[in-house]
Amino acid sequence: MSDSCCNTVNKIHSNKESSASISCPYDSESVNNLMFVCRGNRPSTCLQQALITSNITQNGRFRLVDERKSRIFTVTISSLTLKDSGLYLCGVQRNSGLDVFSAVQLEVKEWCCVKTIKMSGSVGRPVTFQCPSPPQHHNDTMLLCKGHPVNSCTDMMNQSRFTLQNVSPSSFSVTITKLEAGDAGTYWCRSDPEASVGNYTQFHLSVDEANHEHSDASVFALFALHAVMLVVMVLVKVYKNKCHKK
Template identity: 55%
Template sequence: MCNDPCGNEDVFTRSQNNQYKYSTYDDKTSRIFTVTISDLRLDHAGKYWCGVNRKRLIDLYTEVKLEVRKDRCCDTVNQTQSTEEGSVTISCPYDSQSVNKLKFFCRGNRPSTCLQQAVITSSNTQDGRFRLSDDRKSGIFTVTISSLTLKDSGSYLCGVQRNSGFDVFTAVELEVKDRCCDTVNNIQGNEDGSVTISCPYDYHSIDKLKFFCRGNRPSTCLQQAVITSSNTQDGRFRLSDDRKSRIFTVTISSLTLKDSGSYLCGV
């Protein structure tokens, strides 16, 4: 194999000579020889020639154009947030030509090692806290990470393997927060009295389930909810949903000193 224009001084490796970062393999059965170049740099990009020396005949040449990209991805990064001990689902779109290709998901921002270091792939869809689902109709595969920890914060890549050329990637930056929320509303009530707590929500949440729980852990709030919009009365707790103003309220009656503490409104 040689650099362009492939004179004698341009040959950098031969089938009988593996050296430094160039190695060759000659498969005589399929009549294909391969050259592996390790430790690629951007300046390795360019035109190369594969040559076959034929005694008493004209040598054979095959032109190869090598493109080398920076080992980082991507120009656009999707930002995703979730809370500690909760879960997050990351969407990874792909084109129609990739329906039957291998999908994979890795931590970090290096495309060159992503497949080898993948935490989950479409051929192994469940691995510990990671689960991959491929919706071929919509052209999106999703990765769900459960039991999140603060250490899960960081960069990830969604990848689709291509038989030739570069694999295709999208980048995700995950932030795992340890608690909720940035703003806390302080409310007071009297023992044996009642208190009404207002919980605003946006237009897209009108038909969503609303719930109210004690504590400050979003990951377990729904499971431990003391009241929900599907069960609006439970003992001393009552929930009312004003869809027009997009505010649901929770009334706690017969207050005791033990009712003091943190609560979360959830949608």
């Protein structure tokens, strides 16, 4: 008898840096039995090489939740990498006889089609993100968020300094009215309500504080120059008045 499993393989997909959930059904007789998940296709060594079991429900990036009412236990893998792609076995230990297994094929996709744009701006000045918006997404929610990874970024559209502009059938733009040093970072924009590979545009924004400081210094220098010129003019006038009296 070959050491392999199974005739049916459920396929799931997810994206790099996001999470994936492997759902494993079991029968009513196995409610109190040990449940586990391993990688590969060998039932005989699955328990010994288990990534997580129902005895220890949290193991690094792996978390197991048993939903007894629906008789399904779910293993969630967070912070996915491309190496997480592959075959996984769901196992339920039997007190007598062979353990019961089901198989899941996980495919982790790279954010291969995301457009990346590098931008720069200066403190106190505006900067605008130009976001493509395909015609089929025209009535969908438009999003600009900040942070990395994309699945945990912070929505910036409700911030007072971020304004939505120039909405058209093919694009929309978001302007930060007055840049701050803390605005530097990674931004994502999309118009599709479903987050998936290829429908984000990524921006890397750098904020130059030197120009702002240089601008302040220039204003101060100009003010100082005017003050010096005013003093010189007053001294010259005083000197002329004294000469005129003599």
